[in-house]
Amino acid sequence: MAAAISAKSLTKEFGRREVLHGVDFEVEAGSVFGVIGPNGAGKTTTMRCLLDIIRPTSGTIRVLGTDPRAGGPELRRRIGYLPGELFLAGRVTGRTLLAHYEAISGPVPPGRVDQLAERLGLDLTRHIRKLSKGNKQKLGLVQAFMHQPELLVLDEPTSGLDPLVQQEFHAMVREAKHRGQTIFLSSHVLSEVQQTADTVAILRDGRIIAVESVSGLREGAVRRVRFTTSGIAAHDAVARLTGVPGVGHVEVLEADGTATLSATIGGDIQPLVRMLASLRLTDLVLEEPDLEEAVLTMYAAPQEEAR
Amino acid sequence: MTALPLFRRAFFDTWRSTLGWALGLAAAIFLYLPLYPSIGGSAQMQDMIDALPPEMTKALNYDQIATGPGYTQATLFGLLGFLLMTIASVSWGAAAVGGDEESGQLELTLAHGVRRVQVVLERALALLLRVVLLAAVVCVLVWLLNGPAQLGIELGNLLGATVLFAGLALLSGTAALCVGAVTGRRTYGLAAGAAVAVLGYVFNAVGRQSKDVEWLLDVSPYHWAYGNSPVANGADWPAAAWLWGISAALVVLAAVALERRDVGA
Numbered sequence: 001m002a003a004a005i006s007a008k009s010l011t012k013e014f015g016r017r018e019v020l021h022g023v024d025f026e027v028e029a030g031s032v033f034g035v036i037g038p039n040g041a042g043k044t045t046t047m048r049c050l051l052d053i054i055r056p057t058s059g060t061i062r063v064l065g066t067d068p069r070a071g072g073p074e075l076r077r078r079i080g081y082l083p084g085e086l087f088l089a090g091r092v093t094g095r096t097l098l099a100h101y102e103a104i105s106g107p108v109p110p111g112r113v114d115q116l117a118e119r120l121g122l123d124l125t126r127h128i129r130k131l132s133k134g135n136k137q138k139l140g141l142v143q144a145f146m147h148q149p150e151l152l153v154l155d156e157p158t159s160g161l162d163p164l165v166q167q168e169f170h171a172m173v174r175e176a177k178h179r180g181q182t183i184f185l186s187s188h189v190l191s192e193v194q195q196t197a198d199t200v201a202i203l204r205d206g207r208i209i210a211v212e213s214v215s216g217l218r219e220g221a222v223r224r225v226r227f228t229t230s231g232i233a234a235h236d237a238v239a240r241l242t243g244v245p246g247v248g249h250v251e252v253l254e255a256d257g258t259a260t261l262s263a264t265i266g267g268d269i270q271p272l273v274r275m276l277a278s279l280r281l282t283d284l285v286l287e288e289p290d291l292e293e294a295v296l297t298m299y300a301a302p303q304e305e306a307r
Numbered sequence: 308m309t310a311l312p313l314f315r316r317a318f319f320d321t322w323r324s325t326l327g328w329a330l331g332l333a334a335a336i337f338l339y340l341p342l343y344p345s346i347g348g349s350a351q352m353q354d355m356i357d358a359l360p361p362e363m364t365k366a367l368n369y370d371q372i373a374t375g376p377g378y379t380q381a382t383l384f385g386l387l388g389f390l391l392m393t394i395a396s397v398s399w400g401a402a403a404v405g406g407d408e409e410s411g412q413l414e415l416t417l418a419h420g421v422r423r424v425q426v427v428l429e430r431a432l433a434l435l436l437r438v439v440l441l442a443a444v445v446c447v448l449v450w451l452l453n454g455p456a457q458l459g460i461e462l463g464n465l466l467g468a469t470v471l472f473a474g475l476a477l478l479s480g481t482a483a484l485c486v487g488a489v490t491g492r493r494t495y496g497l498a499a500g501a502a503v504a505v506l507g508y509v510f511n512a513v514g515r516q517s518k519d520v521e522w523l524l525d526v527s528p529y530h531w532a533y534g535n536s537p538v539a540n541g542a543d544w545p546a547a548a549w550l551w552g553i554s555a556a557l558v559v560l561a562a563v564a565l566e567r568r569d570v571g572a
Binding site for chain 1: 309313315316320323411412414415418419420421422569571
């Protein structure tokens with residue numbers, strides 16, 4: 001079984017409003033698949049279709065080889081789900097609530113709940129209504145991960161979490177992947193997904209407008225380079241820099257016999273590094289590529305062209 | 308894995324609410340029934356009731372207030388007890404599916420290894436058991452006060468009246484559950500449950516006024532249950548069967564409706 005999820009020509013209408021207009025994608029088993037898109041693009045609707053919470057108007061879905069409509073409780077026990085708008089209530093402790101979800105999901109290894117709660121810094125003895133939004137989110141993550149499901153469907157998993165806990169979450173995703181679990185997660189910003197995902201799909205207005213591997217995006221992405229050199233005339237340095245393939249937006253600043261040049265570079269960085277090696281550098285900054293910018297420039301064009 | 312996980316959560320996590328309603332009903336019982344020897348049974352009271360407009364005594368079912376069973380029927384089972392039980396049942400019924408969906412919690416529950424029909428049935432069972440528990444509390448307390456308050460109620464009649472009392476509240480509660488499950492809105496469920504109770508009560512009160520509007524009694528669940536004063540005269544068992552049967556049908560309808568539609572959309 002190569003695909004953990006496959007969706008073909010998925011459409012969904014609510015009354016007269018069509019929210020999904022033919023969504024197609026496949027998530028390879030054992031991979032981390034991120035869906036990004038603005039709010040209202042259809043991420044949550046797509047995820048709810050996977051769990052048979054809502055039913056698509058047309059199209060086919062296979063989750064772990066089964067149609068979610070027919071899979072029933074047996075299929076959903078093999079999935080861990082975190083809703084996008086998590087709402088937990090009740091005058092019970094976190095531990096009691098998790099015991100309830102444990103009773104209606106797949107088997108949870110002993111000690112697993114405490115281990116996850118400790119990692120995320122969650123106090124299970126507190127009453128749910130006294131928990132902050134971030135702590136409720138942690139509780140939601142624990143219930144999704146605790147039975148080590150074959151597939152994790154996580155809608156905006158890091159919302160409300162502070163940066164340290166986000167890092168821990170990314171570690172949990174990597175470990176889940178290492179264990180062979182498949183992760184399908186969504187976000188409205190790419191920077192969140194790029195840290196963990198192998199593949200990124202961009203959903204906009206109810207359509208998948210692009211599916212890219214993160215490494216592919218990284219290669220295609222534009223970096224910013226800035227360096228200061230001495231012992232060479234500024235115009236000479238500029239000439240050498242512009243000679244490197246993929247370089248653009250060159251700017252230069254001369255001061256006291258040194259020249260500070262900045263530019264953007266797309267594609268392979270090897271020629272740039274070779275050129276830089278020939279200079280006497282006093283400072284060098286090569287920034288991490290901003291994938292977000294890369295995606296935005298790639299798909300700022302009208303949808304028809306992007307497809 | 309434990310049996311009936313959804314029932315257990317719905318039943319046990321609301322024990323404070325159940326206890327609160329039980330205390331409220333107990334307070335109503337201890338407020339009304341011990342007063343019977345000094346109010347209901349006295350000649351003075353009978354004179355006062357005779358002085359009231361007959362339409363009013365009929366509407367309030369106070370025409371039988373001079374006897375212990377009639378007094379218990381009119382004040383407790385027919386009025387304050389009916390009101391408290393109905394509010395409890397309707398609020399639980401509306402929260403069971405519609406309220407849970409509206410708050411966003413039903414989505415997460417359905418994403419787990421449960422069937423929708425199972426969700427409705429287990430939560431309806433929790434509603435049923437809580438209503439039966441409250442009715443049992445009422446029955447036991449009335450029986451305890453039967454001697455001291457000189458009510459003279461027969462045990463068989465009291466048990467029969469309790470079955471009708473529970474059935475009447477359950478009908479409003481299952482109406483709330485059903486409409487909540489069909490619409491996904493707690494408020495619609497509350498409105499439906501309240502409508503069944505209030506219209507039933509009003510149709511009974513108006514229907515008793517004249518022959519011309521007697522047909523209203525036929526569509527009043529309140530009148531089905533209490534038309535022959537069960538505390539005094541014993542239960543009308545076919546009426547009890549109707550109340551419980553319609554409740555069961557409403558639960559089935561709720562399960563079918565939830566099974567067929569999108570949740571949280």
